[in-house]
Structure formats: structure tokens, C-alpha cells
Amino acid sequence: MTGTARERSEAAGASGAGAPPAPPADLRARQPKAVHSALAVLEEVARCGAGVTAQEVSENLRMPRATTYRLINLLVQDEYLVRMPDLRGFTLGRKVVELAHLVVPAPPPQAAVAVVEELRASIRGGVHLVRYESDRMRVVDADPDFPLADERRLHGELDASAMGRLLVAELLSTGTPLPAAISPAVRDSPARLEALCRTVAAEGRAWQLDAFTPGFGCLALPIRGPRGELVAGLTLSAPRVRIEEPGAVLGLLTEGARRLAPLLR
Amino acid sequence: MTALERAIADPAPVAGFGTRSPVDGLQRRSVGFIDVLSQSVSAVAPSAAATTIPILVAVVAGGGTLWALALAMVLSLLVGSTVNQFSRRIAATGSLYTYVSRGLGTGAGFVVGTAMLIGYGFIAMFALAGAGYYVAILVARVWPGAGDSPVLAIGLIAAMALVVLIVIVRGIRLSTRVTLLIETVSVAIILVLVVTLLAHTGPGIDWSAFSLAGSTPATFAVGSVLALTAFVGFESSSSLGVEARRPFAAIPRAIVWTVIVSGSLYLLATYTQIVGFSALGLQLVDSASPVNDLATAYGVEWMGLLLDVSIATSFLACGIASTTALARVLFAMGREGVVPPVFGATHRRFRTPWVAAVVSVPVVAVVPMIAILLGSGLWETMQVLIVVAAAGYITAYALVCVAAPVFLHRIGELTPWAAVRAAAAAALLGVGLVVYLAVEFASTRWVGALLFVLLLAAGCCYYLVRRRRHPWLRDTIGVYDVPVASDVLGGWVGEGAGAGAGDAGRAPAGESGRWD
Helix, strand or coil: CHHHHHHHHHHHHHHHHHCCCCCCHHHHHCCHHHHHHHHHHHHHHHHHCCCEEHHHHHHHHCCCHHHHHHHHHHHHHCCCEEECCCCCEEEEEHHHHHHHHHHCCCCCCHHHHHHHHHHHHHCCCEEEEEEEECCEEEEEECCCCCCCCCHHHHHHCCCCCHHHHHHHHHHHHHCCCCCCCCCHHHHCCHHHHHHHHHHHHHHCCEEEECCCCCCEEEEEEEEECCCCCEEEEEEEEEEHHHHHCCCHHHHHHHHHHHHHHHHCC | CHHHHHHHHCCCCECCCCCCCCCECECCCCECHHHHHHHHHHHHCHHHHHHHHHHHHHHHHHHHHHHHHHHHHHHHHHHHHHHHHHHCCCCCCCCHHHHHHHHHCHHHHHHHHHHHHHHHHHHHHHHHHHHHHHHHHHHHHHCCCHHHCHHHHHHHHHHHHHHHHHHHHCCHHHHHHHHHHHHHHHHHHHHHHHHHHHHHHCCCCCHHHHCCCCCCHHHHHHHHHHHHCCCCCHHHHHHHCCCECCHHHHHHHHHHHHHHHHHHHHHHHHHHHHHHHHHCCCCHHHCCCHHHHHHHHCCCCHHHHHHHHHHHHHHHHHHHHHHHHHHHHHHHHHHHCCCCHHHHCCCCCCCCCHHHHHHHHHHHHHHHHHHHHCCCCHHHHHHHHHHHHHHHHHHHHHHHHHHHHHHHHHCCCCCHHHHHHHHHHHHHHHHHHHHHHHHHHHCCCHHHHHHHHHHHHHHHHHHHHHHHHCCCHHHHCCCCCCCCHHHECCECCCCCCCCCCHHHHHCCCCCCCCCC
16 A cells, blocks of 8 residues: 555656646645545535635634645646635636546446436336446436435435445445445444345345335345446335335346446446 | 535536626736746846846955845745735736735735836836947947947937837737747856856865855845845736736746746856956956956956847846836726726737836836936946835835735735744845845935835825825725636626625625726
8 A cells, every 4th residue: 555655656756857837736746645635625615615715624624724725725726716806715616627527427328328218118216327436326327207315315324225235235245445425323333234235145136215215215236347346236216115025127127237237337 | 525526517606706807808818837937037137137246245245245145035035935925816917016905905005016116117227228238338349439329328228118119019928938038048148158157267166155254244234135136026927917827826936936046046156256256366346347357367258248148138138027017017007097097908909008018118218318318327327227126126025025914814814834934024124125225325326215215205195196086996906817707617697797696795896897
């Protein structure tokens, strides 16, 4: 781990020496943690909305003031942030859209969309497509007729949703550290984590009941890549009886997941 | 990352931005770092200063010349880093004038505005006169006897002024590129000369050049203030706040690098001159024209010709750069209504403040011409002009260092280290200004010091009268390049620029629409 970090910093130093001053050079010079902090600052400005002051950002993130101000001024230099006309507050610059490829997933390929559409036409209930990247999860095609109930909680408590449970089980089985977005009660209970993991392994799918909307539930089928790694998930949200006893729908979904697998690698 | 994701996917509307900046009309975001750097370096005129300042400092500071220069360099870096507290946050054309207006209010702002107009104006006069003086020397080399003719001097100044005017009206890119070219040639020549001289004096470091012998704390202080005049102008890139691409990155970097580049050149040139003379068994202070004398003594007379070319070109670049900054300060004042609004007009095609340029260049050219017609020699005139300019710069620097912590505190971004640096620089500059004016009043160049005090007083009177007649000036002074809606994610223009809701109330009132 340290070896990689050192290598990366040396590579950055070498390329930074003679190269023309590329926009992120100042960030790179202070190394990966600074990039992380910079993204945290952007995230905080996005969360607080236009007009948030440097002092507020520093306090909210519990970052040293001098560091925060320097980062903010670097982000203003590169126009990811814009200083408001009152000179105190900040807002996101139009240039953050250039970060979109980092934070907004690429849309799924047309062929995959067609498969999902076909499923939606033959199944009553919300059919969503979700993708996984390391310890993160993104809904790339949400069913327009059945909007997601609580997107914030969906991403904030991975253990609550079926699609999140797929990811948690995958992370546990591969020994990858869990991300922060898991409710503390589950995170701190090895028994509950193990139960979650065992269900997914035994049934080949994850499900939840009543977690978001009473009387409703959700089940999620994994879509795996060539080495068996979890790349995506196909989920159905429906009244709880249809989740407990999916019947023929499960066949349709399994067939859909099988057809999606080669399209989503 | 969810909040950022959401903001990008579905930007919340942000009100309070206009479609146009209050300094609209200039070639916004068009010149890169090198252009910005060349603006600052040229305004400093390092080649000309490297050959003329060491002797001036040595006469006062004796053995401590190198140290005095080094102290001036450190002080300039302190000032530069304090100026950068503003230049990282405000993109303006008014340079220190705008900064101080935002920090200490309009009154102090206007004192600095006057000081900057004096600084940029008189340094431009000095540079034009200097370019004329050295071109006249060059002409005299091929046409002996012509050098003393006042007609030639006046004609040369007029020709240079025309060049400056054309260059600065035709576009910011042209003027920064021309100064870059000229200044590079000039610095390259100086470096060749210095290296040639060092080669003649032999290898090894002569440590006696670093001795402090023969200087007292008082003479050392005066020497340092004189040395500071070799650095003035490094902040002038801050007048390109609107025209620079990525101004919050390019301008701070240009300011710091200008001090480092010119300071290193001065230290090297001074060392060479001291060592060169001591190797001959002579004293630097006894020479009238050190580099020329050294060249002759070491049998490389061709260097004299090159040196004159270098200094003349350096002065011409300095003239262009200083007038560029001068025109932009006037332009800001025109937009604010401090001076007639016509000064805020920009050229439709070249996108330069052409009215401010057309008015200021003749003034800048006529002053040295009048001095020559009155029978004063070109060199003597230059000595007085530089005193007026240097006093203007040091006044502005001192006040900007006072303003920086106040400004940072107001926007809630003050850090202890920034405050300490600003306070140290302000204190040193305050003492420096008093010492400088006292020394100059006691010298043969007292006219320059007197002229500065009178001009500053006249500027303040003008401001008081103007303020009484137009109380709204309180709200307009300190105009800068406010981001427009298209810079902002979700930027939204309400009915009428800046008149949206919420945050608009916090925007400096009256900055929109005044020039329409």
C-alpha cells in the first residue's frame, strides 16, 4: 500500500517537473489526500448550496482553516468553484460538469436498455438496473413508472435495500473493507453481516421487505462479469407478497440477468 | 459524492449573477500565464535596473549593497504574497486601487488609486525618457554629436510614445507579446554581459562582496529602500485580472516569479559589478557607468553597444507595460464614475480601454518633453521622475499591506500567518516610505519628492469634491470582474442583471448597469 503511494508520488513528481502547468498540478503536488479533500470540499459546497463561506466549509468538514482556504482558492483558480459577488460565499462553477464522468455513470448500452424495457413490459412492478464499481453502487436505469422511494437512504444505508445487500455480501465475501454507507447497527454486528452474506450466497439473490415502504419489498439479482465479480444488479420492487413468492417473475428476471451479463462488462 | 452528483445532474438555480461583468468590453480571459508574467517583468524593467540600481545602492549602503538588495527582495516577496491574498480572490483591472477599496473602503482606496496613477504614469514617463536617452546614445555612436540635440531627444520620445499607443490600443495580446519579445532580448543580453564579465574576473566566489564593511544600520536601511525601487512594478499584472486566462492562478504566480527573476538578476549583476571592480583594484561607487567601465577595462567594448540596446529595449517594454496598467486603472475609475465615464469605454474591435490609452499616452510623453524644453537634461529629468514614481508605488504597497488583513477578516478567511506577513510588510514599508521621502527631500532630487506629495494631495482633493457631488461613488468604487451566470453551475439571470433574489442583496450595490 505504502509502496504504491510512494510510486505514485514519484511518478507525479517526475511528470510535474518539466511539464507545462496542467490544471491539477497543484493538487497533485500535495498528493492523493489533497485530491480527496478537494472532492470533499466540492461535495460540501454542493450539499450546502450557493453562498456557503470558506469558514463554514472548514467547520463542517473539520478541516484546518488554512488548508481549507488554500484548497478552496485552488478550486477557484481552476474554476470548479466560483466566488459569489459578495466575495464571501462560494458556489459550484460550470466546470464541475467536467468532473461528471467521474461522478455520474455512463448510461448503459442501448442493448441493455432494450432488455430492461422488455422486462418492464412483461412484469408488473418497478424494474431497475444498478451498477457496482468497487464499493459503490449507482442506479443507472431507474424505472420511470416506479420511482425510487428514498434515494438518499438507498445510498446512505447499503444494508437497507436489496441492491445494497448484494453489494455488501459481495464485499464481505471478497474481504473488501466495507464503505461508510452502512447503518452502524449492522456494521457492528458480525452476526447480522454473516446472515446477510449467507442469504445471498444460498438464494443467489438479495431481498428486503418493508424497509422503504411498508407493504412493499424488493429483490435483486446479481449480474456477474467473466471472473464472477459483481458488475451490476437487476432489481424488482413490488408488493411484499410478490417478493416473498415471485413465482414466474423470478424466471423472467433470471433470464433477463443472463442476457444482460455480456452487455454490461 | 451524492450531493455533487445531484448538483451536476440537476443544478439548483443560483440567482444573483448577471449576464455581463461590470468590466465587460475587455478581451475577457484571453491571455495566458506567460503574457501575464511578461506584463509584470516588463513593468519592473530588470535589465535597466540591474545596470543602474546597484551603483545607486552602493553609493549609500557601501559594503552592504548585496545584502540591501537581498532585503529588498525579501520585502518585495512579502508584499507580493500579501497582494496575492487579493489577486487570488478578486479579478480586477484597477490593481492595488481596487484591492484597497475592497479592504479599507473608498477613501483609502482612492489614495492608493492616486498613488498607482502616479506610480504607473511617472514610471512610464521615466521609461519613455530612458528609452529616448539610450537610443540617442546609440544614434550618437553612428552619428557623433547628435546625442546632445534636444530635437533628437524629443523626436525619439514622440516616436516611442506612438509605438506604445499603437501597441496598447491594438489589443492586450499584442502588447504582452511585444513586451515579452523585447524584454526577453533585453534580459538575454544582460545575462550574456554578466557571464562574460564573470569569465574575465576568473573562477571562484569572492566572499568579500558579501561583507557588510562600511555600512551602518541607517545607511543600510536607506540602501534597502533604494533597492526596493528596482522591484516596483511587480504587481502590475494584477491589472490584467479580466484579460488573463485563469486569473486567480496566473496573476499570483506571475507576481512571485517576477520578484524572484528580477531579484536573482540584480544579485548576480551586483555581485559581478562589485567583484569586477575589486579585481581591478577600483571601487564600484567611483564609477559613473559601471557596466560600461567594466567592459572597457576588460577589453570587451562591444559589450557597451549591446548594453545600450538592452537598456533601451528594457525601457521601451517598461513603457508599454506601465501604460497598459495605467490605462486599466483609469478604465476602472471610468466605469466607477470617479473620472468621466468615457474613460471606461472599450474599443469595439480590439477590446482595449482605448480612450484611457489615448488620453494617458500623450500626457506621459509630453511631461519629459517639456522638461527637456525647459533646459533640463534627459538624465536629470529621469532622476526626478523615478523618485515620484517610486514614492507612489511604496505608498500603495504600504496601504495594500494594511488592507489585506482587514479584507481577509471581512470575508472570514484571515489566517494568522497571512496577518503576520502583511503586518511585517506594512510596518517595514511605512518606515521605508518615511525614510525614502526624507532622503529624497534632502537630495538634489527634492523636486520629485515635492511633486509626489503635491500630486497625491491634489488627487485627494479631487476625490473629496467628486464624492460630495456624487455620493453614489461610495457604492461604485472597487469595481471588479464579477462571475457571470454562464460561469456558474445553475447560474440564473433574473429580471435585470443581478436583480434576482436572495443573494443579490449581498452583491455590491450599483455595480450593474451604471455604464449602460
